[in-house]
Amino acid sequence: MATKQEVKRYLAYWFQLGKKVITGNGEASFLPQDARGLANAPLSVLNGDRYSEEFEECWQKIISPESGDCYLEGTYETIAELLTPAWNMLPCSRCSMPIAARNVGMPALLCPCNDLPNWPNTELPAPREPIKTQDKLQTIRDRLVKNIT
Numbered sequence: 312m313a314t315k316q317e318v319k320r321y322l323a324y325w326f327q328l329g330k331k332v333i334t335g336n337g338e339a340s341f342l343p344q345d346a347r348g349l350a351n352a353p354l355s356v357l358n359g360d361r362y363s364e365e366f367e368e369c370w371q372k373i374i375s376p377e378s379g380d381c382y383l384e385g386t387y388e389t390i391a392e393l394l395t396p397a398w399n400m401l402p403c404s405r406c407s408m409p410i411a412a413r414n415v416g417m418p419a420l421l422c423p424c425n426d427l428p429n430w431p432n433t434e435l436p437a438p439r440e441p442i443k444t445q446d447k448l449q450t451i452r453d454r455l456v457k458n459i460t
Contacts, residue, residue: 312396313411319362319370320440321393321400321409325383325423326356326366327438328408328430332373332390334381341369341381360443385423386411406431408438 313321322332331340343355343365355363362370373381373390380389388411392398401412403422408431410422424430 312414313393313398313400315374315394317400317409318390318393321411322370322373322383322390323356323362323366323440324408324438326369328424328427330423330427331384332369332381333384334373334378340384341372343369357439357441359441361441383423385421385426 326343329342331342333340343363355365357363357366372378374394380391382389388398393400393411397414399412399414400409402408403410403424405422406424408422408424
């Protein structure tokens, strides 16, 4: 079963590549924008060691019952469906991005990367989760100290 945190992570990764969440039979979409509202600014999904306010606001709208059925652009499964025990989040065999996979039955028809030109692109930084810099530095320091002694 995909947890709420795994579905949130799934959306965060795809938002970083410009995918939108569609709702209302295509009438509206959600995509975090740069806080300054600049059209060509990078998507604001991460803010240091946490998700950005813009992303958190989108997430709350997406999981709100008032939004109705929401789904990631290029997929057919709704976010509500992904939060049921029938689904897991697994890495795509083509691009390693998280994708939805049924526990039983036929897999999802397509990976959301299917309609992204030039993806996967190993020359660009891959989408990621927020990083706690101090924790990562502490881990590196501990490994170095261990290797010295």
